[in-house]
Amino acid sequence: MTRPLPAVAALAAASVTLAMLAAAPVATAAPPWSTPPPDPIVTRAGLDPALTEGRGAGVPFLEQEAENARTNGTVLDAGRDAYTVAGEASGRSAVSLAPGQWVEFTLPAPTNAITVRYSIPDAAQGGGITAPLRITTKNKPYTLTMTSQYAYLYNQYPFTNDPNAGLLHPDWWITECSCVPQFDLPDFEPAKPFRPMKFFDEERVLFDKTYQAGDTIRLTAPHGVEATVIDLVDTELVGPPVQVREAENVLEYGADKHGRRDSAPAIEKAIAAAQKSGLPVYLPTGTYRVDRHIIVDDVTIVGAGHWYTKVKGREVALSKPAPDGSVHNGVGFYGKDAADGGSRDVHISGLAIEGDVRERIDTDQVNGIGGAFSDSTFRDLHIQHTKVGIWLDGPMSNVTIDHAIIVDQIADAVNFHRGVTDSRVVNTFVRNTGDDGLAMWAETDQNAGNVFERNTVQSPTLANGIAIYGGRDNTVARNLVADPVREGSGLHAGARFGAQPFEGALGFTDNTTVRAGGFELNWRIGLGSLWIYALDRSIDGAIRVTGDHYLDSTYNAIMMVSEWAVRNDVAITDVAFEDVRVDGTGTSVLSARVAGGASFENVDARGVGAVGINNCGSFNFPPTGSEFTVADLGGNDGGGTTGAWMAEWELPNTITCDDRPPVVAPPPPSPWAQP
CATH class of the missing domain: 2.160.20.10 (Single-stranded right-handed beta-helix, Pectin lyase-like)
Structure with a gap:
């Protein structure tokens, strides 16, 4: 077990600094405040709660992002790149505090407990440090002990805690050098620390009294720590x-x-x-x-x-x-x-x-x-x-998980693994997982009749917010997924990892994703906020996507894809989209990189950064058109920089393939006009 360093030595040893790891530039430091505190800005997943109404977990706390609070620290510029502090922050921004600097929150409601999501540096040799965070409320001090002992993973899967380690797998493809170092560049040594991730942790404090709406809570960074990053505060009245x-x-x-x-x-x-x-x-x-x-x-x-x-x-x-x-x-x-x-x-x-x-x-x-x-x-x-x-190994049935809070996991928050039937995860809040937030994995035995409903998943540092690997007649409904960081999507259906086939119908209904659709580092392409992936086999079970909202997708709203090596062997068919809203994409509404097809009805889009349908099919480019067919069932309105997203000349299977279209950042999400 890694033992904590003595406080003074640990702080002195913290040479793996947040400033070194955060690639994004920072904004000008905010000036000291002398005016009365502003009204608190309460968010959900970094958004106006009205944009996510009826979706996500019903939680007892109120979220406030540090970048919206009063501070004399430095607000990190928003950024979505992996291996950066801002990229892993809720809302993709946070506040960095030098020693003695502070960030101050105004309470939106009576509060006797807070949760602080923060990041402090690793120790020079890994293993983390501890440091005190001073909390002041009405001149009464409290102390929260911050730690990075459960943060900081480096290198290639399954990762290491050592920031100075060489490549764990020199026989694997490395995107940084476009090589397999063991064979192509035997002397290649990546910069260290290599691929740092999992910067954040969180801690809770239960006060000895209740503070009222309008009172302030100030968090002051400790001396001896080069940078303390505050991401958010959740405030709560605990019974x-x-x-x-x-x-x-x-x-x-x-x-x-x-x-x-x-x-x-x-x-x-x-x-x-x-x-x-x-x-x-x-x-x-x-x-x-x-x-x-x-x-x-x-x-x-x-x-x-x-x-x-x-x-x-x-x-x-x-x-x-x-x-x-x-x-x-x-x-x-x-x-x-x-x-x-x-x-x-x-x-x-x-x-x-x-x-x-x-x-x-x-x-x-x-x-x-x-x-x-x-x-x-x-x-x-x-x-x-x-x-x-919660990792459940079936066969088993009739399990309910509800009103849980699962945070700071090395891997998943919940996984229904093989033979789980008629079970549910509802009203559960997930943040900072090192793999899928919520997953159903039908390995060896079929999962069937399960439901993920009204859950919130924020900031998975690897993989997807909610992932379904095979299964029969499962449902993903009314969830809120925000800020997946690396090699994943907001919502995912995958024929992979040896999963059983998709059978019956998989339903994605009335979900909202926010700032999803990130970059796949190995393929070097943008994914979708919804990602459907055929690898081990074709996906020919029905997938029905109804009422989903894809907000501020970094790349595509929807990605349907197969692996290059199996592109001529698999297809994705029987997928239907209805009553879907796409509010902002960096690239396309749909990127199709697989054989098969999908239908679209009443799919409205705005703020689309590239061609509405990026149709590559299986990359064979036959004269008859793409191997992927788009069926326009009507009511598909709106578009973006290149015009209507469902343009007539793109149908039914016009090849419009741009392998890596440039990203056009969309405007922030906003309320949708009522018909």
């Missing part, structure tokens, strides 16, 4: 802790609520008693140290609320690998393996799970919740610093 009197109280079985002793045995005794008594297990306010999996079956576990009850553990190296390949253990509630029948009737709510995962090891089972469950619920949870928040 009192939940009391459960008729329960098996873990304190009565020897649990230590101060976190000094291992509480796992006491919690397991309480679970065994609850399985006999039929009562729930109750974890009162406190921090309970758990450094391994607690196996749960046929039990209800209730905390006092995730602000009050924390189950926290260290990552522990195993003396030898476990049968599943794990080389570490860590805090987590796990169902029995599916091969052993899985677990049933498990209900966990009202607590936080805080792990200690700092590196990505795909064989490790160090997730907040894992294993197989059926007829189970996971509610009102806060999960942080685990590998995956």
Whole structure:
């Protein structure tokens, strides 16, 4: 386990600086303020909340971006490039503070708790530093301990914590040199740190009193840290802790609520008693140290609320690998393996799970919740610093995850992995994942009848906001996805990773993406806010996209593509778009780089930066036209710099291929005129 450096030494060693890593230029520092505080600007995913109404998770907090607050620091210029601080920030901007500088927020509503999303430098040799952030409210100081011990990954997948490491895979293609160094340029050495990512972390503070709307909260950067970057503050009014009197109280079985002793045995005794008594297990306010999996079956576990009850553990190296390949253990509630029948009737709510995962090891089972469950619920949870928040290995059915907050993960927030059926993730908030935010992966066994609905996914640093890999009759509805950074999209359907075929109908309904459709670094092309990808096989199951809004897409709103090597073997067919709005694209509404076709009805677009349909088909360019056919079913209005996006001369399969069209940044999203 990486141990924190002593505070003074750690700050002195922080040579991997944010200034070095942030490639984008910065704006002029804001002047000191002496005027009364401005009205607070409350946003959702960096937008006016009216633009996302009815979509995304219903959360108890109010978001304020630091770039909209009062500061004597420096507002970072907006930027969307990978490997930059601004690119990973919510809304693609933040405020950088030199020692002693501050940013100040005006409270929009009564508040007794805040969450601060921030970034501080790594240590020179990796492993992170810690530093205090001073919080002042009505002249009363509080201190929040910032850390970069769970941030900073470098290099090639599966990444390293060492900023000075050489290439992990010199036999892989490197876009920076357009080569495979082992063969083409044996002496190639990339600049170090190579491909830094995952700059941000967040911390929560529960105050000892309630402050009123109009009061101010000032965050002041510590001395000894070259740059403290504040991305946003979430403010909240947290209710009192939940009391459960008729329960098996873990304190009565020897649990230590101060976190000094291992509480796992006491919690397991309480679970065994609850399985006999039929009562729930109750974890009162406190921090309970758990450094391994607690196996749960046929039990209800209730905390006092995730602000009050924390189950926290260290990552522990195993003396030898476990049968599943794990080389570490860590805090987590796990169902029995599916091969052993899985677990049933498990209900966990009202607590936080805080792990200690700092590196990505795909064989490790160090997730907040894992294993197989059926007829189970996971509610009102806060999960942080685990590998995956909730990774469910089926076959299993009838699981509901709702009102969860899952942040700062090394990999996914939630993954329905193989054979998960009739299960739901609803009203869940996700931020800063190192892989897909929410995923259904039908590897080996088909996923079917699942729903991701009314969730918010922000700033996945790698891969997609919401990804569906194979499956039958699954639904993605009324979600809000913002700011995917690298090698991914807002919404994704992929025939890849050995997934089962798409069958029945996959529905994308009434979702909103914001600042998605980023750059694919290996292909060197812009993706789509919705990305449909045929790699392992054709996608011939129905995909129905209805009511989606794609706002401020960095490149395309929609990308349908196959890999070059299989372009003549696969196709994407039976895709229909209806009642979709596209508000701003850097390039096209549709980029088609695959055989097949799609239909469009009542798809309205504005602020389109390039040709509306960039139709390359399979790149064979036959005289009969593109291998991808566009069906215009009417009502497809609007366009951009090149005219109507659905131009007559582009139909039904006119080749309009521009492999890498220039980007024209669109205007900011705005309300759509009512018909």
